[in-house]
Amino acid sequence: MIKNILITFLAVFTFTSCSLDDDSNTNVSFKTLPIKDAVFPEEFEFGSAYTVKVTYDLPDGCHSFYNLFYEYKETSRIVAITALVDSTANCTQVIIEKEHEFVVNVNQREDYTFRLWKGEDSEGNDIFEDIVVPVIN
Secondary structure (H helix, E strand, C coil): CHHHHHHHHHHHHHHHHCCCCCCCCCCEEEEEECCCEEECCCCEECCCEEEEEEEEEECCCCEEEEEEEEEEECCEEEEEEEEEEECCCCCCCCCEEEEEEEEEECCCCCCEEEEEEEEECCCCCEEEEEEEECEEC
16 A cells, blocks of 8 residues: 555656756655654544654665655554665665654544554565554543
């Protein structure tokens, strides 16, 4: 599922960013990174806003944060990190732990289920960790 969205985004990005006059030799791609850890409040109050912090690893110095993948699915939210990968750069081979914060505006009365993307299994199926945050009125 995440792969399909990422492939579509990459295809659109590739076709709209091509230029015959482009002299750059950069080879940049996107990669979805798993959420390593997350800090959520114990509960949400309807109508309020909360900051959530996620931790992830950049595999090496060629990877940099691009954006937070945040997809709504009814009362669930799928969360992952999208990184830019520069394959032409001379990169450090050190894993870099990073944090990212985002705001959740509580606008549903049902409990929120955050599906943190943890990667893929050996068969290519997405692995998620589900965290449920109850909503109080």
